[in-house]
Each structure stands twice: as C-alpha cells, then as structure tokens.
Amino acid sequence: MKELERDLGLPSVLAISIGAMIGSGIFILPALALEIAGPAVVLAYLLAGLLVVPAALSKSEMATAMPEAGGTYIYIERGMGPLLGTIAGVGTWFSLSFKGALALVGGVPYLLLLFDLPLQPVALGLATLLILVNLVGAKQTGRLQLAIVVVMLAALGWFAAGSAPSVQSANFAGFLDSGVGGLLAATGLVFVSYAGVTKVASVAEEIEDPGRNIPLGILGSLVFTTALYVAIVTVLVGITDPGSVAGSLTPVAVAAEVTLGRAGVIAVILAAILALVSTANAGILSSSRYPFAMSRDKLAPPSLSTVNERFGTPVTSITLTGAVLLALIAFVPILDIAKLASAFQIMVFALINLAVVAFREGETAYDPEFTSPLYPWVQLFGAVTGVLLLTQMGIVALAGAAVITLGSVAWYLWYVRPRVRRDGVATDAIRRQVGRGALADVEADATDDGHEVLVALTKAVGEERERSLVALAADVVRPHDGRVVVVRFEEIPDQAPLTEAATVQSPADRSFEARVEALAAEFDVAVEADEVVSHDTKHAIVNFADHHDMDAILAEHEPLRLRSRLLGDPVDWVVRHAPCEVLLVDNVGYDAPTDVALSGGGGPYESRTVALADAIATANDGRISLWYPDDEGTTRHSRTIDDYQSELSSLLSVPVRAEPVRTDGGNLTRPDLLVRAGADHRLRNVLFDDRPMVPSPGCTTVTVYPGADRRPPLHRRLLERVVF
Known part of the structure; x- marks a missing residue:
C-alpha cells in the first residue's frame, strides 16, 4: 500500500492553519460582537484565542501520536468511546455546517456592495453551486489555498497598517460598560473564529517531522491569527464612530472606506469574497466527511459512506450536509447561526481536552512525539472554561448544545449501541x-x-437443614475464630403476653439446645443457642443483631415472587434494616x-x-x-x-x-x-x-x-x- 509522502514543511502547515481560520471571524463577527460587548470586543478576541490554547495543545499531542488518523471525531471516538464519539461527530458536523452557512450569509453582503442583488437568493444560489462542485469532486489545491491566504493577508495587512494612524482613543471610552457577562458572551460568539486552528491535523500524515511541525504550526498560527484579529478589531473600533459598525453586515469594508477610500474597499471586498467562499466550500467538504466517517465506523447508516462510482464522492453525505446548509441559510438569522457554530465548536474543543486525558490514563499504546505541558491542568482548564463559556452565550447557544447532545445520545442508544461493540x-x-x-x-x-454470625431460625426447617445452616455459619467464622449464635424466633399473636410465652420451656426447646451443643462439638467452633419470642419476627431479628453486635445474619430464603419483591416481605425488610451483613440461603443441603x-x-x-x-x-x-x-x-x-x-x-x-x-x-x-x-x-x-x-x-x-x-x-x- 502506497503511503502519502511527508512533504509539507512548517510554512505549509502555517498557511493551512491560518487559511482555515481567517474568514467569517474577521469579516462578519466583529460587528455582531460589538453589539454585545462594545469596545471590549477587542478583549473578547484575545480571550477567545487564549481559551483555544488547551485544545490546540491537546490536538497537537494526539496528532503526533496518531499522525495517520486525522480528524477530531476520530480522536474523541477512539479516546472516549462511541457515545462521546457520536456526540463529537454530530457536533462537529453541525459546527462546520453552521460555519459554512455563516460564511455565505456573511460573505454575500460584501458582494452586494458591488452588485445590487437580493441577499438570501444569492446566498442560496452560491450554496447550491458549492454543493454541486463538491458532488462532482472538485477540490481546492494547495496553491489555490496559499493564494487565497496571501491575498487575504495582504488586504488585511494594508487595512491595518494604513488605518492604524487614524485610531482615536476616544472610541474606547466605556471599554467594559457591558460588564463581564457581555465580555464572555462576545468571547463565546467569536470563538468560532479559531475553529480552523486544528484542522491541519487532518493532513498530519503528509507533514514532515510532525513532532515538531504540527505543534509549531498550530500554536504559531494561533498566535499569529490572534494578534491579527486583535489588531484589526482594534483598528476597526478605533477609526469608526462609536457604534457605527455595530450590526453592520460589512464591518471591515465600512471601516476601510473611512481611511483607505474606494481602493481599500475593493481590496477588502475581494479578500472577503475569496475568504468566505473558500471557507464555505471547505466547510461543505469537511463537514460532509463527518457523516461519511461515522458511517464507516457504524455510527451512522451505511448509505452515508457510499461513494459514487462516477464522481468518486460520498454523494449521500454531501447531499445531507447541503440540505442542512440550505435550511440554515433560508431560515436561521445570522446571529443565531454564529452563536450555534461557536457553541458546537466549544463542545468539541472541550471533548478534545478530555480525550487527551483518556489516552494518557488508559492502557492503550499511546506514544506522542509532542506532549502538552502542564498536563492535566491545561486540559481540565480547557474543558471547564469551555462549559463556563457555554453558559454565558444565551439561551440559543445553550438550547442548541443541549439538543445536539440529547439527540446524539438518543441516536446512540437507538441505532449505535445495538451495532457497535467497542469502547x-x-x-x-x-x-x-x-x-x-x-x-x-x-x-x-x-x-x-x-466474626459473629446470627443464624436466625424463623420456622421449623428440620434437623438436616438446621444442621446445614449451622455448618455454613461455622465455615464463615472459623478463619476469624468467631462465634455462631443460633436463635429460634417464635412469633405469637399481639394479644398474647410475651412474659408467659417466654417462661415455659418445652421438651422441644431442650432438644434444640442439645442439638446446638452437638453441632458445636462437631464443627469445633463456638456455637450458642437462644430463643426469642416476639410479636414481630422481623423486628426481633434486627434488634437481636443490633443489641448483640452481630457481624452477619444468616437465614433461609426462598426465591420471592414478583409481588413479594415489589411490596416487600419480612426477609426483605430485614435486609433493608439490618445493622450488619445479611446472608440469605436457598438451602438444599450443605456438605x-x-x-x-x-x-x-x-x-x-x-x-x-x-x-x-x-x-x-x-x-x-x-x-x-x-x-x-x-x-x-x-x-x-x-x-x-x-x-x-x-x-x-x-x-x-x-x-x-x-x-x-x-x-x-x-x-x-x-x-x-x-x-x-x-x-x-x-x-x-x-x-x-x-x-x-x-x-x-x-x-x-x-x-x-x-x-x-x-x-x-x-x-x-x-x-x-x-x-x-
């Protein structure tokens, strides 16, 4: 079997990772986040970048341990098992689908700055075109991706450098007026801006020196992109009138027009359209592979992993993903799309951190070339902060995360569990x-x-079965030089006086004591006999065991019928109220x-x-x-x-x-x-x-x-x- 050649160096890794991140996160989300956090949106981008670090370290470690596997879903499924693998697969699929929809819904307004066209029909048309492109098997080449990254960075660099001198400090007045809640809500919203940081792990098999280049590429691109985002958002807030771009569909173009004029706007529009169409296409391509991969692992129906003979693509998986994408564009507001995309990504990143803990603590072979520092505190921090961030994102994000989680669990129980035998x-x-x-x-x-055992006799069982119970108790206490106390419990009607019943000793009683003495000699253990008369046998047994500090109660027990097990019987009551261990014996002889x-x-x-x-x-x-x-x-x-x-x-x-x-x-x-x-x-x-x-x-x-x-x-x- 021919292996893929490892010919991707660090520059290529950085380009792939940066290209996977820059898109809707900078061309669309700043305006939406400004409405939530005001000028603190700058801090929101910085905080989101920091909170991604644990997942970036964890993904880097797993990618160097399993450079041939690729894919967040694969790591989580192998580390956490099919249940969490199902949640991760469905969550990542939805996250990428939402990100693709966000790119199209947010990218079309930039196109409409040049052409007077209706927004939603154009977005739906572009989505349909991209779905068809994926169906027939067209792929992005590395050169095209690199060209897009170069154009984006050139345009954004020109915008940031050319606009920086015009930044007004007055625009940052009331920086934290929205409070910590607003800051965290905005942080959760823009979290999806960094979703592509670990995507390079999917091509880990083609990276030379993966133990070095994967972590350097992922962390280097994260640092670079975070700095770029913070710089651009700082400039965007600083050069525009307070609140003028909040809620705008084309915030970067609006800001570029202020300082760079028409040429700057054209450059930004070109970069935005290239980036967002590229993001949407990559979103369809990658998200459609999750149902495909889950199907191969038997977590989804086999039809989703069927490859079309003519086009060589998973047509059913792409069609399903495309249908979800079109529905999102047609019916879900852009702000909700952004929130849901981030929410699902936060869930998946939290699971990535837990997957590393699973691999480290498990018994399976796991030998990464790169190991995350400060383990496991970094991973626990990433998982906990992810959950906390989700709680600050509002009802839409929480409801979406809950629905996906519960739906995935239901799917696992109904479809996956009967078919998959692995953990x-x-x-x-x-x-x-x-x-x-x-x-x-x-x-x-x-x-x-x-060890002291109470043998509770509640009915006449016959000498042979009586002997069996005492023999069993003797074997139990013998290793501990313990004692057996054989007690015959007699229950009398409530109207009968206990004192009279207890003072009369019959020949049968004397025979019982003699038998117990003989058993003590036979089994060579301390055996004592006693008799208790009461109005309620079950209470008498428990009280005797409690007052005499017994370690165990041993009694005969016949299998209970269903009604007795539900409603209880005396023996069951003893089990639940005894101050010690209870041994119930289905007695057919002991020899x-x-x-x-x-x-x-x-x-x-x-x-x-x-x-x-x-x-x-x-x-x-x-x-x-x-x-x-x-x-x-x-x-x-x-x-x-x-x-x-x-x-x-x-x-x-x-x-x-x-x-x-x-x-x-x-x-x-x-x-x-x-x-x-x-x-x-x-x-x-x-x-x-x-x-x-x-x-x-x-x-x-x-x-x-x-x-x-x-x-x-x-x-x-x-x-x-x-x-x-």
Missing part, C-alpha cells in the same frame, strides 16, 4: 480504576478481625463444599461475596470458580476483565479458575455452592436490571447483602453499571 480508552481507564477499588476492598476484608462458584454480572465481584467464598473454600480445601457472563465484549474489555480476575486470584487462599457462563445456563457446571451478591434496590432489580441473570444451578445458593458500612460508594456502583 474508548477512557472507558477502559475508568473500568480499571473501578476494578482496583474493588480489589482494595477485597484486601481490606481479608484482614477483618473477629463440605469443595467447588464454590462466585457469580458476577460482568463487573467486579462484591468484596463480601469474595470473602465468603474464600472462607468456605478454604475451610473445605476447595476451589473457587469465577462465573462471568459469556458475551461478546470488546477485546479491550475482555483484556481488562482477564487482568482483574488474575489479580483477584492472587489475593485468594485457594485455587481459582474463571468460567464463562451463558445466560441460558447451557454450559453450566453444577458447583457444590453458589455465592452471589444481592441487588441493592429491589424495585430497580425487578423492573430495570438488564444484567445477565444466571439460572439456578441446583445447589445451595447464598445471596450476600453487605451492611451499609461495607457497601461500595454510590458513585462506584454507578460506574460499575456503566463501564462493565
């Missing part, structure tokens, strides 16, 4: 961090001192289990279930089988799970093996005992829990409900459900 390095980094937290909990539980299965939903195993499984397997010289769903996860996901299971195995006292389990139970091997974690909210578990459910294995099953002080923090439980 970003950020998801993997979070997944590994969550796994490390779970492993730390397992280590902490292994050093837990003392020195040597094969203990630990069931999980695909994420980290709850630390208390691990401790219980390890204690039982150790007590019986057995082994642990780590059950996990046998689904088609991503390669990165599978590798992370393998690493987690390997580290978990090293923390346990017995042999461990991992065993994938199909959700239909078709490949189940029957263990001697199954240990699993209980859901932390019954209603959510019944109605909304979409985690794989393993069928009953036909053996005794222990469901573990950790006490409130042992439960992982809410944020980690939420992260587990999201990333695993």
Whole structure:
C-alpha cells in the first residue's frame, strides 16, 4: 500500500492553519460582537484565542501520536468511546455546517456592495453551486489555498497598517460598560473564529517531522491569527464612530472606506469574497466527511459512506450536509447561526481536552512525539472554561448544545449501541480504576478481625437443614475464630403476653439446645443457642443483631415472587434494616463444599461475596470458580476483565479458575455452592436490571447483602453499571 509522502514543511502547515481560520471571524463577527460587548470586543478576541490554547495543545499531542488518523471525531471516538464519539461527530458536523452557512450569509453582503442583488437568493444560489462542485469532486489545491491566504493577508495587512494612524482613543471610552457577562458572551460568539486552528491535523500524515511541525504550526498560527484579529478589531473600533459598525453586515469594508477610500474597499471586498467562499466550500467538504466517517465506523447508516462510482464522492453525505446548509441559510438569522457554530465548536474543543486525558490514563499504546505541558491542568482548564463559556452565550447557544447532545445520545442508544461493540480508552481507564477499588476492598476484608454470625431460625426447617445452616455459619467464622449464635424466633399473636410465652420451656426447646451443643462439638467452633419470642419476627431479628453486635445474619430464603419483591416481605425488610451483613440461603443441603462458584454480572465481584467464598473454600480445601457472563465484549474489555480476575486470584487462599457462563445456563457446571451478591434496590432489580441473570444451578445458593458500612460508594456502583 502506497503511503502519502511527508512533504509539507512548517510554512505549509502555517498557511493551512491560518487559511482555515481567517474568514467569517474577521469579516462578519466583529460587528455582531460589538453589539454585545462594545469596545471590549477587542478583549473578547484575545480571550477567545487564549481559551483555544488547551485544545490546540491537546490536538497537537494526539496528532503526533496518531499522525495517520486525522480528524477530531476520530480522536474523541477512539479516546472516549462511541457515545462521546457520536456526540463529537454530530457536533462537529453541525459546527462546520453552521460555519459554512455563516460564511455565505456573511460573505454575500460584501458582494452586494458591488452588485445590487437580493441577499438570501444569492446566498442560496452560491450554496447550491458549492454543493454541486463538491458532488462532482472538485477540490481546492494547495496553491489555490496559499493564494487565497496571501491575498487575504495582504488586504488585511494594508487595512491595518494604513488605518492604524487614524485610531482615536476616544472610541474606547466605556471599554467594559457591558460588564463581564457581555465580555464572555462576545468571547463565546467569536470563538468560532479559531475553529480552523486544528484542522491541519487532518493532513498530519503528509507533514514532515510532525513532532515538531504540527505543534509549531498550530500554536504559531494561533498566535499569529490572534494578534491579527486583535489588531484589526482594534483598528476597526478605533477609526469608526462609536457604534457605527455595530450590526453592520460589512464591518471591515465600512471601516476601510473611512481611511483607505474606494481602493481599500475593493481590496477588502475581494479578500472577503475569496475568504468566505473558500471557507464555505471547505466547510461543505469537511463537514460532509463527518457523516461519511461515522458511517464507516457504524455510527451512522451505511448509505452515508457510499461513494459514487462516477464522481468518486460520498454523494449521500454531501447531499445531507447541503440540505442542512440550505435550511440554515433560508431560515436561521445570522446571529443565531454564529452563536450555534461557536457553541458546537466549544463542545468539541472541550471533548478534545478530555480525550487527551483518556489516552494518557488508559492502557492503550499511546506514544506522542509532542506532549502538552502542564498536563492535566491545561486540559481540565480547557474543558471547564469551555462549559463556563457555554453558559454565558444565551439561551440559543445553550438550547442548541443541549439538543445536539440529547439527540446524539438518543441516536446512540437507538441505532449505535445495538451495532457497535467497542469502547474508548477512557472507558477502559475508568473500568480499571473501578476494578482496583474493588480489589482494595477485597484486601481490606481479608484482614477483618473477629466474626459473629446470627443464624436466625424463623420456622421449623428440620434437623438436616438446621444442621446445614449451622455448618455454613461455622465455615464463615472459623478463619476469624468467631462465634455462631443460633436463635429460634417464635412469633405469637399481639394479644398474647410475651412474659408467659417466654417462661415455659418445652421438651422441644431442650432438644434444640442439645442439638446446638452437638453441632458445636462437631464443627469445633463456638456455637450458642437462644430463643426469642416476639410479636414481630422481623423486628426481633434486627434488634437481636443490633443489641448483640452481630457481624452477619444468616437465614433461609426462598426465591420471592414478583409481588413479594415489589411490596416487600419480612426477609426483605430485614435486609433493608439490618445493622450488619445479611446472608440469605436457598438451602438444599450443605456438605463440605469443595467447588464454590462466585457469580458476577460482568463487573467486579462484591468484596463480601469474595470473602465468603474464600472462607468456605478454604475451610473445605476447595476451589473457587469465577462465573462471568459469556458475551461478546470488546477485546479491550475482555483484556481488562482477564487482568482483574488474575489479580483477584492472587489475593485468594485457594485455587481459582474463571468460567464463562451463558445466560441460558447451557454450559453450566453444577458447583457444590453458589455465592452471589444481592441487588441493592429491589424495585430497580425487578423492573430495570438488564444484567445477565444466571439460572439456578441446583445447589445451595447464598445471596450476600453487605451492611451499609461495607457497601461500595454510590458513585462506584454507578460506574460499575456503566463501564462493565
């Protein structure tokens, strides 16, 4: 496969980047920003340039690490995963479409200074022409782009140098009368002026010495363009009567006429038309490639990546982009177009900063030639200031950003998620961090001192099942030299006095005490017997555990029906109110289990279930089988799970093996005992829990409900459900 030749030096990189920026940002937006911030528009351009620096550094770093990939969407999708990749792709597509519409709506008035024509029809006609040009495959050449940049800079340089002596300081009176809010709103509006600063990354594969020339080209062009913008806007404000160009459709031409006369106006008109038509054409060309790229990544319908055999262009993608462009020109006011273009660009730049953090903190191979200084503070600053800037741009920008974000999320859930099985390095980094937290909990539980288990008997279960419960409790406490307290709870009617019931001891009671004494000798642990009579068994169990400082309650539990799970039953009440851990046993016998299965939903195993499984397997010289769903996860996901299971195995006292389990139970091997974690909210578990459910294995099953002080923090439980 033939590779592209690296023949673009630093001058070419600077020309591409500068050419991608200069356009609507200087020929249109100053007049709109003046209405918002007054003379402080000068500071707004400077501040916007500074706020772009973090994204410029981040994009430079990623471009040198992946010089062949190109494209903001690609970086974000690979770094943050398909969800944020979808948001970034749609957001960038709209941003470039809005920028193209802004260039045409703002560029036509300069043309109308020479010809008396209606604005909107001309803009629509030019847009249609450019769409057709893109459909048949015409491309800008590097020489044409360089020529446009030279003409623009010559005209703007002449305007700035020729007009500077006429600047009046009085025009800057009341510089900050609009306040900080006006300054930030104007900064957000002109932010799109710098949108093209990172576009050179899309040709990174053709740049010689990319580790040097990409960051120098991006940052150098940003510094140059910021200085140029500030100089031109300063001159524009300084040579015109206060407020005379605010709201004008041709502000630079109006200002040029004041100092340079008709020749200056002609030069500005020529530069403006060249720049804005070039910007609009580049906007259609680049924005139409985003649906194309997303389609190839299965984030959009396959028709959008279809290439026309005759013209060699993605006709469907270009047509869709063109339709959006025409609709914007026909129905959206220019100020709203400008605000929305900036809003979407701010969103994308914020995601660019977060993508660098994802690549740096993830486990994937990432070796950039250039690294952003002051990491991660620069990236966090860029992301936070981007969000803050959005909040100052008014309801139109906020609503547009919200609609695009929510629409992208809805599209992801409906179309992308069922089709795409991959995730970003950020998801993997979070997944590994969550796994490390779970492993730390397992280590902490292994050093837990003392253990006292209450075996709560709430009904006559028979001697064999009674023995099974005590045997299980004995295995749990044995590693800690703990104690088992076997209590028979008897509930009597509310009308019956508790004192009379409690003072009568039957032969059955004496037989119960004798059996418990025999079990203590058999299992070689401290076992005590007791009996509690109450009007409410569930309260009695919780109160006994609380007053005697029990570490766990162990009781029989039959699978609940749906109605019981929704409305609650006594055992469920105990789970929710117990001051300690609760172990509910589906009891079909317990006889020195040597094969203990630990069931999980695909994420980290709850630390208390691990401790219980390890204690039982150790007590019986057995082994642990780590059950996990046998689904088609991503390669990165599978590798992370393998690493987690390997580290978990090293923390346990017995042999461990991992065993994938199909959700239909078709490949189940029957263990001697199954240990699993209980859901932390019954209603959510019944109605909304979409985690794989393993069928009953036909053996005794222990469901573990950790006490409130042992439960992982809410944020980690939420992260587990999201990333695993």
